[in-house]
Amino acid sequence: MLTLLLYCCSACAGITLSAKRMSYDVSSGVITASGGVIVTQTLSGGSIRELHTEEISYHKESGIIRLYGDSIIQEPTGEVIAARNIELSKDLKNAIAKAFLVVLDDSSKVRAHEASKRDHLFSFDKATYTPCSETHCSLPLWDLAADKVIYDSRKKSFVYTNVKLRFKGIPVFFLPYFKHPAFGVKRQSGVLSPIIRSNNDTGLFVGIPYFIAIDDDKDLKLTPFLNTKRRGFAAGEYRQALAHGDIDIVASVLTKTNLNHGKVDEREMRTRWHIDSIFKSFALDNKRLIFRVNRASDVTYKIKYPVESKGRSGFFWQRRCNESNLSLDLFDTNYFVKNEMLLYQTPDRTTAPFVFPHFNLVKRYRNVLNGHVEIENDTLYLSRNQEKTPNFAKNFFRSTSKINWKKNIGINKISIDLLTGLRGDIIRAGSCGDTTRETAKIYPTIENQISGFMPFISQIPSLGGTSIWGPRVTISSLESIGSRNKINQNEDSVLYSFDDLNLHAINRIGGFDDIEGGERISTGFENSIYNSKHRWLHFFVGNSHTIRKSGKRNKLGGRNSAVGRFIIKPFENLAFRTRFVGVPVIGKSKMFESGMSINFRGFSTDIGYIYDVRPNKLRKSEISQLGVSVSFRLTQFWKISGSEVVNLKKLSGGRNLLRSLFADYQDECFGMGFGIHKSNFRDKDIKPNVGIIFVLHFKNLGNISKPTKNYLYKSEICNVD
Numbered sequence: 001m002l003t004l005l006l007y008c009c010s011a012c013a014g015i016t017l018s019a020k021r022m023s024y025d026v027s028s029g030v031i032t033a034s035g036g037v038i039v040t041q042t043l044s045g046g047s048i049r050e051l052h053t054e055e056i057s058y059h060k061e062s063g064i065i066r067l068y069g070d071s072i073i074q075e076p077t078g079e080v081i082a083a084r085n086i087e088l089s090k091d092l093k094n095a096i097a098k099a100f101l102v103v104l105d106d107s108s109k110v111r112a113h114e115a116s117k118r119d120h121l122f123s124f125d126k127a128t129y130t131p132c133s134e135t136h137c138s139l140p141l142w143d144l145a146a147d148k149v150i151y152d153s154r155k156k157s158f159v160y161t162n163v164k165l166r167f168k169g170i171p172v173f174f175l176p177y178f179k180h181p182a183f184g185v186k187r188q189s190g191v192l193s194p195i196i197r198s199n200n201d202t203g204l205f206v207g208i209p210y211f212i213a214i215d216d217d218k219d220l221k222l223t224p225f226l227n228t229k230r231r232g233f234a235a236g237e238y239r240q241a242l243a244h245g246d247i248d249i250v251a252s253v254l255t256k257t258n259l260n261h262g263k264v265d266e267r268e269m270r271t272r273w274h275i276d277s278i279f280k281s282f283a284l285d286n287k288r289l290i291f292r293v294n295r296a297s298d299v300t301y302k303i304k305y306p307v308e309s310k311g312r313s314g315f316f317w318q319r320r321c322n323e324s325n326l327s328l329d330l331f332d333t334n335y336f337v338k339n340e341m342l343l344y345q346t347p348d349r350t351t352a353p354f355v356f357p358h359f360n361l362v363k364r365y366r367n368v369l370n371g372h373v374e375i376e377n378d379t380l381y382l383s384r385n386q387e388k389t390p391n392f393a394k395n396f397f398r399s400t401s402k403i404n405w406k407k408n409i410g411i412n413k414i415s416i417d418l419l420t421g422l423r424g425d426i427i428r429a430g431s432c433g434d435t436t437r438e439t440a441k442i443y444p445t446i447e448n449q450i451s452g453f454m455p456f457i458s459q460i461p462s463l464g465g466t467s468i469w470g471p472r473v474t475i476s477s478l479e480s481i482g483s484r485n486k487i488n489q490n491e492d493s494v495l496y497s498f499d500d501l502n503l504h505a506i507n508r509i510g511g512f513d514d515i516e517g518g519e520r521i522s523t524g525f526e527n528s529i530y531n532s533k534h535r536w537l538h539f540f541v542g543n544s545h546t547i548r549k550s551g552k553r554n555k556l557g558g559r560n561s562a563v564g565r566f567i568i569k570p571f572e573n574l575a576f577r578t579r580f581v582g583v584p585v586i587g588k589s590k591m592f593e594s595g596m597s598i599n600f601r602g603f604s605t606d607i608g609y610i611y612d613v614r615p616n617k618l619r620k621s622e623i624s625q626l627g628v629s630v631s632f633r634l635t636q637f638w639k640i641s642g643s644e645v646v647n648l649k650k651l652s653g654g655r656n657l658l659r660s661l662f663a664d665y666q667d668e669c670f671g672m673g674f675g676i677h678k679s680n681f682r683d684k685d686i687k688p689n690v691g692i693i694f695v696l697h698f699k700n701l702g703n704i705s706k707p708t709k710n711y712l713y714k715s716e717i718c719n720v721d
Contacts, residue, residue: 015092016040019056029060041092047076049092063090077120077153078105094118102151106183107131107668108700110149122151129158131183131699132669139169141670142698144178156182183700189213193701195223197306199691203228205306207235217241225306231255235307245281245289250274252307265685272297274307276322288329294322299347300684321346336362347684351388355380371407371418376400397428404447413456419449449476451504460529465536469527472542474504477519504542519547524563539566561590573599602633624648625657639664656680662693671697 020035032055039051053071058064065088073081073095083097100115102122108131112124130143146163158180165173179190195207209223218240225233235252254272257264274296281289296302299321322345330337340358358380365373379399387394404421423445451474458467504522524542541564561582569575580592595608605628612623626648631641641664645657662675673695680688 016042017056031058031060032056039092043076048074049076050074051092053086058090064088065090065092075153079103079153081117083115100124104182106700107133108183109134110151112149120153122149122153124149124151129160130669132667141667142167145171146178151182158182180701192221193696193698195225195306196694197691198694199689201687201689202305205233207306229257231257233305242281244283245279247277247279249277250307251276252305254301254305267298267300267685270297272301272305274302274322286330286332288327288331290325290327290329292323292325294324295345296322298684299345300686303683304686321352334364334366336360348388350386351384351392353382353384355382357381368405369407371405374402374404374406376402376404395428397426399426400424402447414452414454417449417451419447419451421447423447443480446479447477449474451475465529467527467529470525472504472524472526474522475519476504476522478517480517521545521547537568537570539568540564541566602639603631605630622649637665637667639666664695666697669699671695 016039017033018036018038018040019033022031022033024031034055037051037053037056039053039056041049041051043049051067051071051073053067054069055067057066057068059066067086067088070082070084071086073086073092075081080103081095081097082101082103084099086095086097088095095117096115098114100110100112102110102115104110108129110122110124110127110129112127114125115127116123125148127149128143128145129149130140132140132142134140143166144160144163145166146160148161150159151157160178161176163175163178164171181190189212190210192209192211195209196205198204205225205227207223207225209221212220212222214220218238220239221237223235225235227233232255233252235250237251238247238249240247252274256270256272257268276294277292279289279291281287283289301307302322324343324345325340327338327340329339338358338360340355340360342353342355342358344352344354346352359377360379361375361377363375365375377400380397382396384392384394400423402421402423404419407418409416409418425443425445427441427443451472453470453472455468455470458469459465460467504524522542522544524540526540527537529537541562543562563581564579566578567576575597576595577597578592578594582590582592590612592611593609595606597606598604608627610623610625610627624647625645627643627645629641629643631639633639640662642659642661644659647655647657658677658679658681660675660677662673664673665671673693675693675695676690677693678688678690682688
């Protein structure tokens with residue numbers, strides 16, 4: 001082995017050559033090396049360019065370097081170049097060759113009859129591009145064949161002239177110009193893969209999104225749609241990151257239908273639109289401003305058409321609404337202040353609530369009688385154009401003020417929390433036929449609570465984990481002075497969440513204008529187990545028992561009910577979940593959910609059941625639904641999946657609410673899917689329909705986005721309707 005260091009000129013500084021043989025022709029000024037030639041160039045910053053060939057010659061007069069035979073160049077940016085008889089500049093940056101092959105860092109390949117490289121730009125003539133694997137005996141699954149291709153290794157982008165999309169060498173699509181990013185590029189302007197959606201109600205929609213990377217901190221996406229019902233439809237999204245916040249604006253517009261008036265819903269006879277914009281500002285550490293405008297021409301438009309929206313939920317039974325709000329939060333270690341305005345859009349515009357102001361203040365004073373004092377006020381004014389029901393009044397005002405003293409005491413292993421305080425409610429609600437509620441009144445309430453928790457920490461050698469467990473007991477008392485307990489629950493009481501399983505809060509169920517009077521004892525037990533293999537168990541169960549009711553009012557019922565959560569994951573591919581308020585077997589259930597997930601050797605399934613009876617009697621809605629989804633990997637590349645949602649109670653949509661079946665193919669460079677779904681869901685102008693889902697994915701070219709199997713029927717949660 002003969003190793004030489006060449007410092008031929010300043011441009012060649014840092015170049016090392018290793019070869020078995022070397023010769024120098026004095027008359028022609030040509031240096032030749034052969035036999036396992038390796039040339040290494042160290043660039044500024046420490047990056048390396050490496051060259052492997054059988055024979056290399058350097059012409060001192062012209063500065064040209066020629067490589068003979070099969071040669072490979074490893075670029076510092078990650079590309080690997082393979083070619084025969086390459087001609088290089090003396091700094092190795094520029095090249096000309098025939099039978100050119102470039103392998104990118106994600107294994108994508110570009111082949112060309114002739115090619116050249118100038119610094120970071122590659123130019124290919126009669127070239128093909130593919131990310132698919134291939135052999136000498138078989139063609140790639142798909143490739144792009146073009147008269148000319150330009151690849152920018154810095155910007156990681158491809159530009160094609162007269163390009164054809166080919167499957168196994170057969171052309172199926174042609175474009176005179178096409179541009180796409182290379183693998184790993186996160187932001188670059190250009191056409192994205194189309195959006196395709198079709199069902200028998202809305203017809204076929206094909207959208208061609210165009211993404212514009214305006215700057216590093218802002219971008220814009222515009223999506224015009226073509227559709228079989230000849231309606232103009234377009235959507236767009238603008239995003240911008242601020243120094244202390246961000247902006248996100250999504251909007252769309254759909255022109256009115258040209259079909260006969262008697263055959264379509266009246267909503268389709270006018271232009272439909274939506275805007276959903278969010279502005280968030282965090283200018284200072286203790287201030288937060290959020291402004292959201294979320295409006296539409298009607299509340300079912302965003303559900304029925306392929307509109308991007310935020311805050312979606314898959315529960316079919318939730319009513320639809322659009323919520324716009326403006327909130328300013330001020331907070332510190334010892335205080336929190338919220339100022340909020342909320343404007344709702346619901347199916348009935350005359351009874352859609354408007355809330356302003358909604359003010360909440362929490363102020364804490366430490367070291368008061370060896371504890372701390374909290375002062376809280378929550379004030380809300382709600383109005384409607386028309387009254388909906390006596391309990392959904394046209395005008396409703398409620399202001400709640402509280403002063404509580406809290407203290408934590410540690411006795412051995414027991415943690416005891418003490419609370420005592422005074423609460424006053426000022427309520428005024430205008431309601432037809434109920435003059436007693438038209439005058440503002442003050443209703444004082446005395447609150448007392450003592451809560452004890454005894455945590456234990458245990459090691460479980462068999463599971464290799466740690467268990468944290470213990471019992472909790474809470475005794476609380478609320479004594480309303482005067483006739484506070486006679487006030488019917490109102491707007492704020494029905495803002496109820498399934499996630500609210502707080503057994504030990506004084507106002508366990510209901511809002512500020514609903515109080516559980518009398519004494520109550522709550523007991524519960526919780527346990528969590530963790531280990532290094534992520535097998536874990538967590539559960540909490542408890543019961544709240546009313547010892548004495550204050551007055552005869554027990555409007556919501558079910559006070560003596562159990563609450564709990566139970567999640568167990570004994571293996572990484574198996575999990576069980578349950579949560580409930582009330583006990584279903586004795587007919588006092590309010591909310592119950594249970595489910596199981598399995599993932600084992602290509603088979604996965606999720607089975608879930610949900611049961612919901614609202615704790616208030618203003619709306620008679622009882623939900624009982626069973627959902628099942630199953631997927632199975634048939635081969636390395638093929639997977640089949642299906643799902644079904646069944647109504648066990650008589651609700652809109654019938655018993656079989658949704659069914660879907662989907663087949664999916666995915667390899668290293670190409671993905672394809674085809675599915676069909678049928679829905680019996682009906683709401684306003686949303687009708688039962690059968691739809692087709694078609695999915696294509698070309699690696700590095702983007703993908704045709706598909707809706708999830710229940711996309712058409714997702715809705716925004718709104719309980720104030």
